[in-house]
Amino acid sequence: MRLCSRFSVPVFVLATLCLALSLSIRDCRAASLGDVLRIPGGVVNSGQADSIVRGAKAIGKTFQDITPEQEYYIGRAVAATILQSYRPYPDEEANRYLNVLGQSLAQASDRPETFGGYHFLILDSEEINAFAAPGGLILVTRGMLRLCRDEDQVAAVLAHEIGHIKGRHGLRAIRTSRLTTAFTVLAAEGAKNFGGSQVAQLTEAFEGSVSDVTATLTNSGYSRELEREADQEAVAILIRIGYDPGALSSMLQEMDKRMVRSGPGFAKTHPDPKDRVQAIGARAGTSSRTAPPPERKKRFDLFMSKV
């Protein structure tokens, strides 16, 4: 007891000092530029200072600052825009199969949860193509699906698209100026209701963002680096879930045989399949491909009969 009373005061003082020090460090971080600009008698008033700080913060923001909710709205509009050029293939059972398979793969990815979840749709087109709209809306053509020889290859195609969603590759296509506009409007208004001009500015930034992403998906394509990233994520998903990772390489080789390099669709927006197979490397070689179990083959055959 004597010991306790003897040391309790110094210990209390020490703990208080630690707490005070940590609080003051936090306050320093929080204050910074705003307080400097708000010095009494300075050249700017407090409202202007706040505005400068907010503007600076907005400029520093990138696609990574887009919330999953906003990504969801961009993705919806991108998918709707792509669906202007491609007719949906409405077969209920075929789309159900694609969704169960796709959902299983998405759950095994590094990003199983998006704001609105993953959803898949078959496009009624002979073109060999697939699109991943931000947030998890994935569109695959009948032409692409008809190239698949088994369920593992369909899984490889979907896993590659999931890889693009996981990496938020679509959002990287959005021009910084659009994001700066959107974030500046948000920062300036805070929790207050938007006025008409702010909503107009936001809508314009939204239109531009949707157009940037759609143009990349349908025309210019992603960089080789992002395609490699999506392939690597696909291989990781296939291995994790128990599909043959060699299915991705074999599917790419199949595409290489069938695609006209100067043609539309996938050939136009993706690097040469041969280069991609090489980049995937030994981790997902094609040599070990074995026949799928009977039940898997049966449901795949049923699916293909509808596609």
Place this chain on the structure above:
Amino acid sequence: MSKSRMLPMIIVVLFVAATAGAALEVMSVQVKNGQLRSSPSFLAGPVAEVAYCDPVEVLRQQGDWMEVNAPGGKKGWIHQSALTKKKMSLGAGGKNPELGASSDEVALAGKGFNADVESRYRTAHRSVDFAWVDRMELMRISPEETVAFLRDGGVKPQAGGVK
């Protein structure tokens, strides 16, 4: 034990006691429908649902999964991609209208690119039809369905699917 060795021990005990309370980090649900599962695996069955903006208390982490306490006495594992460290505010008219979006620690739900912006976009682009996008979203697959699909097809996830 000598008195000189007791002091550092007391300080350590006090620090541990002080940090134990702070270890329960609070995060927010950043997806529309989040699921709490019975164990840290995509193969585990769901035990409860959490809603957008729900605050959750993180009890522990295993890989990419977090065991959390959620409002209403709910408890379970959720993947970290469903959570954000930011506090979520419902924005104008919501629970915390005093919070501003200028704070980097707060995300305003329903602000920025939202349903209102989409509605304006649709008015300006009448030819863009969202009907199939809405239909896509109606196709919902339960965790039980995916587990049955994998099992029936002889697809065997690695190490019980802990990821």
